[in-house]
Amino acid sequence: xxxxxxxxxxxxxxxxxxxxxxxxxxxxxxxxxxxxxxxxxxxxxxxxxxxxxxxxxxxxxxxxxxxxxxxxxxxxxxxxxxxxxxxxxxxxxxxxxxxxxxxxxxxxxxxxxxxxxxxxxxxxxxxxxxxxxxxxxxxxxxxxxxxxxxxxxxxxxxxxxxxxxxxxxxxxxxxxxxxxxxxxxxxxxxxxxxxxxxxxxxxxxxxxxxxxxxxxxxxxxxxxxxxxxxxxxxxxxxxxxxxxxxxxx
Amino acid sequence: xxxxxxxxxxxxxxxxxxxxxxxxxxxxxxxxxxxxxxxxxxxxxxxxxxxxxxxxxxxxxxxxxxxxxxxxxxxxxxxxxxxxxxxxxxxxxxxxxxxxxxxxxxxxxxxxxxxxxxxxxxxxxxxxxxxxxxxxxxxxxxxxxxxxxxxxxxxxxxxxxxxxxxxxxxxxxxxxxxxxxxxxxxxxxxxxxxxxxxxxxxxxxxxxxxxxxxxxxxxxxxxxx
Numbered sequence: 513x514x515x516x517x518x519x520x521x522x523x524x525x526x527x528x529x530x531x532x533x534x535x536x537x538x539x540x541x542x543x544x545x546x547x548x549x550x551x552x553x554x555x556x557x558x559x560x561x562x563x564x565x566x567x568x569x570x571x572x573x574x575x576x577x578x579x580x581x582x583x584x585x586x587x588x589x590x591x592x593x594x595x596x597x598x599x600x601x602x603x604x605x606x607x608x609x610x611x612x613x614x615x616x617x618x619x620x621x622x623x624x625x626x627x628x629x630x631x632x633x634x635x636x637x638x639x640x641x642x643x644x645x646x647x648x649x650x651x652x653x654x655x656x657x658x659x660x661x662x663x664x665x666x667x668x669x670x671x672x673x674x675x676x677x678x679x680x681x682x683x684x685x686x687x688x689x690x691x692x693x694x695x696x697x698x699x700x701x702x703x704x705x706x707x708x709x710x711x712x713x714x715x716x717x718x719x720x721x722x723x724x725x726x727x728x729x730x731x732x733x734x735x736x737x738x739x740x741x742x743x744x745x746x747x748x749x750x751x752x753x754x755x756x757x758x759x760x761x
Numbered sequence: 762x763x764x765x766x767x768x769x770x771x772x773x774x775x776x777x778x779x780x781x782x783x784x785x786x787x788x789x790x791x792x793x794x795x796x797x798x799x800x801x802x803x804x805x806x807x808x809x810x811x812x813x814x815x816x817x818x819x820x821x822x823x824x825x826x827x828x829x830x831x832x833x834x835x836x837x838x839x840x841x842x843x844x845x846x847x848x849x850x851x852x853x854x855x856x857x858x859x860x861x862x863x864x865x866x867x868x869x870x871x872x873x874x875x876x877x878x879x880x881x882x883x884x885x886x887x888x889x890x891x892x893x894x895x896x897x898x899x900x901x902x903x904x905x906x907x908x909x910x911x912x913x914x915x916x917x918x919x920x921x922x923x924x925x926x927x928x929x930x931x932x933x934x935x936x937x938x939x940x941x942x943x944x945x946x947x948x949x950x951x952x953x954x955x956x957x958x959x960x961x962x963x964x965x966x967x968x969x970x971x972x973x974x975x976x977x978x979x980x981x982x983x984x985x986x
Contacts, residue, residue, distance in 0.1 A: 531802030532795045533974050540964035540971065543905040546829055546836070561904040606985060607829045609822055609840075610968055611975030 517587060517628065522580030525627050529620060530576070537612040538573050541566050547604035547614070553597050565604035565614040568593050572617055575624075591630050594621045623733025631732040638728040639737050646721020646744055648728055649691035657719060659694040663702050667709075674709045676701075679752060680716035686754040687717050688725035688745060693760065700760070715758075722748035725759040765944070772947040780951035787958025788966050795970045806974045809981040818976025818986040819969060828985070839888050846885035850921070851950075854878045856928065882925050889918040913960055919949040 547565040548554055554563035561567070571590045575582065600615035608614075625631060638648040645651060651659075657678065664676045677683065687708070693700045708715045717723055722744035729737035749757050799806055821827045830837045851857060855872035862869040873881075893914055896906050923946035925931070932938035938945070957963060964971075976986040 528802075532797075532799035533803050533806070533971065535798065536795060536967050536971050540961045540967050542961060542964065543902065543907065543910050544836075544840075545899070545902045545905060546833060548901050550832075559901070561901045564901060564905055567905045602984075605975060605979070607832060609827075609829060609837075609972075610964065611818070611822070611972040611979075613975055613978065 517580075517582055517584055519578075519580035519582075521628070522575060522582070522624065525624055526572075526575065526580070526620075529623070530572075533613070534572075534617060534620070537610070537617065538569070538576075540610055541612055542610075544609070546607055546609065547612075550604045550607045551598075552601070552603070563597055565598070566612070568598055569614055569617045569621075571621060587625060587628060587630055590621055591625055594618050594625065595632060619733055621733075622731070623735060626733045631734075635728050635732045639732075639734055642724075642729060642737055642741055646741075647691035647724035648726055649695045649724075651691055651694055651724075653720065656694055656723065659698055660701070660717060663698050663705065667702050667705055671706060671709055674705060676705050677716040679719045681751075682753050683714050683716040684754065685713055685715040685756045685758050686749050686752055687715050687758045687760075688723050689717075689760045690726050691724040704760070716752060716754065718748035718752060720744075720748060722746075765941070768948075769944055772944055772951065776951050777947075780954040784954040784957050788963065791958055791963050792966055792970070795967065799970070799974070803974065806977050809977055811977060811980060814976040814980030814986050815973040818972050818980070821986065822968075822972050839891065843885060843888045843892070846881040846888075846921075847917070849873065850878055850881050850885065850924075854924075879925075879928075882921050885921050886918060886925070889914060889921075909960060913956070913962055916949075916953050916956060917962070920946065920953055923949050 543566060545564065545566075548561075548563075549559070551563055551565050554560060554565075557563050571593065598615070598618045600618050602613065602615045605611060605613050605615065622631075641648050641650040647656075660676050660678060664674065667674045667676075685708075687704065689701060724741070725745065727738050727741050729735075729741060745757060825838065825841055850873075853870075853873040855875060855878070858869060858872050861867075893911070896902050896910060896914070923942060926938070927942045927946045932942060953962075957965065980986045
């Protein structure tokens with residue numbers, strides 16, 4: 513991240529993204545405090561007032577008021593709040609009389625920070641993997657197919673005739689997994705294959721990218737990559753003409 | 762013309778018009794601006810728009826049949842009573858209706874009994890004081906409160922306080938207030954009306970859009986609206 517923060521960049525990023533809802537929410541929040549004890553961070557931190565959801569979005573009001581004229585330390589403070597004090601669960605919104613969507617505003621702040629090069633290392637690495645390999649664990653197509661075939665072989669001893677169909681056109685269900693499964697937990701794929709087989713489901717897994725249903729890019733507000741990941745999955749589903757996409761547990 | 766006559770003529774003439782028109786036109790503008798900005802920037806609301814969710818959400822939150830009431834019954838019910846008094850007393854108080862009848866419009870409608878207006882005003886003021894004390898003494902609410910939160914609570918309560926004084930002659934023997942209460946009451950009311958469209962008091966209309974938009978967003982995902 514550069515040492516100097518460019519105010520124009522910050523305002524330029526926020527302006528086209530602060531729609532009617534955001535403006536209204538920031539304006540009408542009556543600071544009634546109903547959201548306070550709906551937040552698990554508030555309760556887990558001994559009812560710390562700093563954890564009140566409506567307090568956490570003060571940065572958005574502040575950034576607009578200051579026209580983006582903030583320093584690096586300020587952005588780091590924002591980072592701490594949006595990553596360590598809110599996991600965007602939206603529970604507060606369920607209790608807010610105005611239905612103010614705090615999580616959406618936190619997400620916007622994460623996007624802003626990402627545009628300024630501020631994001632958790634783990635997520636940034638995953639994003640690189642998504643872009644290069646289409647999945648978060650950098651599994652190549654060859655490794656993916658190998659793993660599936662190996663799973664199928666292993667299972668065949670237990671359940672005769674079990675198949676994990678790859679790229680079966682016209683199947684009913686396209687099954688997608690978490691990229692950690694082929695990497696660390698292939699037994700999860702086997703268990704699911706067992707269920708599909710015994711249930712007699714018509715299913716398949718795609719060969720090309722799109723089989724990873726995690727979307728870590730979404731968590732740091734990298735909307736572009738998040739969209740790319742989902743699009744891959746839908747592209748595969750359309751190519752294979754399946755009726756449903758199933759995602760792993 | 763002395764200052765009092767000048768101010769009185771102002772408050773019952775031009776300022777009255779200005780405040781009502783600012784309130785009405787300003788609120789319509791707020792609504793219009795929301796719709797325009799939302800059409801342009803909140804695609805999700807329009808792509809997934811569903812009257813069913815909006816209606817369900819609004820009914821649930823206008824009436825006390827939502828999960829917040831279940832979780833904080835005392836605070837939310839006080840909030841409901843506060844808002845009911847705030848709307849009912851100014852519109853259905855007999856003194857106000859007779860002014861409408863005498864005006865160029867000649868409008869009239871059934872008033873609530875005077876005692877009701879009295880009790881509702883006192884209830885409203887008591888709740889306003891409770892809200893203010895809560896803002897000052899609860900360390901949670903104090904942290905999230907801004908200057909305008911305090912100011913607008915006072916601005917909202919003043920017309921009721923002065924109205925009560927005026928109709929009961931409470932401060933009649935205090936020279937300045939005794940002579941000017943009617944003027945003070947009118948100015949307080951006008952100040953509040955003028956501030957509504959420009960401050961968070963505009964939630965009286967933006968509530969419908971905010972809760973409606975969230976109802977669409979939550980409804981389409983199958984969450985509770």
